[in-house]
Amino acid sequence: MPVSLLAIPFLPLASFVLTLLVGKRLGTRAHWVPIITVLLAFFFSLLAFFRVLSGEIINQDLYTWISSGSLTVSVGFLVDQLTAVMLIVVTSVSALVHIYSVGYMKGEEGYYRFFAYLSLFTFSMLMLVMGNNFLQLFFGWEAVGLSSYLLIGFYYEKKSAADAGKKAFIVNRFGDFGFIIGLLLIFTQFGSLHYHEVFGSADSIAGQSISLLGLEAGVATVIALLLFCGAIGKSAQLPLHVWLPDAMEGPTPVSALIHAATMVTAGVFLVARCSPIFELSTFTLNLITIVGALTALFAATIALVQTDIKRVVAYSTVSQLAYMFIACGVGAYSAGIFHLFTHAYFKALLFLGCGSVILAMHHEQDARSMGGLKAVMPITYATFLIASLSISGMPGLAGFFSKDEILLMAFNTHLGAGKFAWAIGTLVAFMTALYSFRLLFLIFHGSFRGSEQQRSHLHESPRVVTVPLILLAIGAVGAGWFGVPSVLGGSNHWAHFLEPVLGHPHVHLSGLTEALLMGSSVLAGVLGIALAWYLYLVRPDLPGVLAQRFSSCHRLLANKYYVDELYDRFIVKPTLTFSRRVLLRLVDLACIEFVVNGIPRAIGSLAEKMRRVQDGYVSHYLAWMGGGALVILVVLLVRI
Structure with a gap:
């Protein structure tokens, strides 16, 4: 196996260990090792991409990890077209976030620890996407969960951050429970957990059924549904979306790296990687489409009224991930x-742009206390504008090409849920433009609404922050040009590149229909921008009037449909009550404590009482001896 390939995941691992061990001594220089190693990983990822582009596919085991009976799993690496794309995304965004963090995290306690965690996360995500078997994927899957917990809860003395880290970790366990069962079922059906063996014989389970709770279900459908459970949790789709918005309590670079560009896309990667299995279940594909459409609409409506700038972008992430699941x-x-x-670049740019604003505002995150920052932060404004245009699907930018491709495929599909998803997706395109430019106008336009102290400290961020913003802005513009559709004169190199792994669905639409669909989504975005301009620049008093007139609806959206409250009422509190009354009192105290502490306590009590027999009086000893001899004599006489 090429050394350059092995270096991609193991350089960040070495950086994690080294930074954790000696980073504290390095102080403010602790970032150099993580930055150098992730830049080298990006360079080697480019080499791997060009090797795949030239037709070379690498699928090789490094060593045997587990060998037990019929189960044999190796640590191995698969670098094909899909992996090559993910390597570029993970290492490029991670490298820019590392550099950005030098400016954002300057002076923070635990500076070296933060960069160590970033390296651990990068290693975990690379192991997830490079593995050639399900167990290695699951190792990376859980490792990014651990990294997420550490990074979200980096400010561990801050209760909201600590709670958010625990929430992310626990909510993902619900999805991972189904994922684990799915892996077990894959092994029982195929006798292997390696991709090439499972996918190569995936057709063998077509038509097979399995009995579950007295009901017959297709094996492929059950496996696909269980894998999708894991994807729902990791990619924050309904109903396991609740952890992602709260994860914004972590440092802003964490939001950009984990919750915009890489970790949350692991669920989409899982579904794409396992496409040979999902293709065998029309029911699961329809369910994925419906869940994606409902999640997109759900998250977009909430984002319309949020005032925390990072939470707006967080709900935008949930909505954009839903587009990927629709596809x-x-x-x-x-x-x-x-x-x-494409989302990796414009969403990371939005998050890091928010971070630049937060730095300038002395960690103020409420958009209602901002305004007029365009004049003092021109670079942040320009890059934020590019990101907003890209996510709104404006022609020529990255988001335009990828979003329109999804809506086109949803309209064109033979699946029953396709037209429904297209209609919802077009509506959400309008909402996306509306809340994105609402945020832009509230932050950068109008008059400044903060305090005089905040006004006196306003300034553009340092170059270590703005240079990554500029580079991400280039990605937010140029990333989409790899997939220019035929209706615009392109040959869609992207689809052809991924076709050996993911296939290429045929489009059965006329050029006119395709152009009309594209025009409708662009029109939706333009209308959203226009409405945001009217509401927040022309008539800035109107949003408040509408909020009062439709107070019930506004309250419902501002409180996120009360999903967290419902979960707290029907899941969290009953679980805590059951734990305290049953598990603690009955199981722990009455059973376990009785055995663990009760028996030794009884022995000690008996020993204490027997110790009193040894009191040192000869007369007492003679009495005991005489009494004992009498008992023995009586027993002997009875036996005779």
């Missing part, structure tokens, strides 16, 4: 990965 649900896996690729 996978209608069988357009390459379109889903295309949106994953």
Whole structure:
């Protein structure tokens, strides 16, 4: 196996260990090792990409990890077209976040620890996407969960951050429970957990059924549904979306790295990688499409009224991930990965742009206390504008090409949920433009609404912050040009590149229909921008009037449909009550404590009482001896 390939994941691992051991001594220089190693990983990822581009596919085991009976799993690496794309996304965004963090985290306690965690996360995500078997994927899957917990809860003395880290970790366990069962079922059906063996014989389970709770279900459908459970949790789709918005309590670079560009896309990657299995279950594909459409609408409506700038972008992430699932649900896996690729750059740019604003505002995150920052932060404004235009699907930018490809495929599919997803997706395109430019106008336009103290400290961020913003802005513009559709005169190199792994669904639409669909989504975005301009620049008093007139609706959206409250009422509190009354009192105290502490306590009490017999009086000893002899004599006489 090429050394350059092995270096991609293991350089960040070495950086994690080294930074954790000696980073504290390095102080403010602790970032150099993580930055150098992730830049080298990016360089080697480019080499791997060009090797794949030239037709070379690497699928090789490094060593045997587990060998037990019929189960044999190796640590191995698969670098094909899908992996090559993910390597570029993970290492490029991670490198820019590392550099950005030098400016953002300057002076923070635990500076070296933060960079060590970033390296651990990068290693975990690379192991996830490079593995050639399900168990290695699951190792990376859980490792990014651990990294997420550490990074979200980096400010561990801050209760909201600590709670958010625990929430992310626990909510993902619900999805991972189904994922684990799915892996077990894959092994029982195929006798292997390696991709090439499972996917190569995936057709063998077509038509097979399994009995569950007295009901017959297709084996492929059950496996696909269980894998999708894991994807729902990791990629924050309904109903396991609740952890992602709260994860914004972590440092802003964490939001950009984990919750915009990489970790949350792991669920989309899983569905795309397992497409040979998902293709065998029309029911699961329809379900994925419906869940994606509902999640997109759900998150977009909430983002319309949020005032915390990072939470607006967080709900935007949930909505954009839903687009990717719509693509996978209608069988357009390459379109889903295309949106994953473009989304990585414009969403990371939005998060890091928010971080630049937060630095200037002395960690103020309420958009209602901002305004007029365009004049003092021109670079941040320009890059934020590019990101907003890109996510709104404006022609020529990255988001335009990938989003329109998804809507086109949703309209074109033979699946029943396709037209529904297209209609919802077009509506959400309007909402996306509306809340994105609402945020832009509230932050950068109008008059400044903060305090005089905040006004006196306003300034553009240092170059270590603005240079990554500029580079991400280039990605937010140029990433989409790899997939220019034929209706615009392109040959869609993206779809052709991924076709050996993900296939390429055929489009059965006329050029006119395709152009009309594209025009409708662009029009939706333009209308959203225009409405945001009217509401927040022309008539800035109108949003408040509408909020009062439709107070019930506004309250419902501002409180996120009360989903967290419902979960707290029907899941969290009953679980805590059951734990305290049953598990603690009955199981722990009455059973376990009785055995563990009760028996030794009884022995000690008996020993204490027997110790009193040894009191040192000869008369007492003679009495005991006489009494004992009498008992023995009586027993002997009875036996005679």
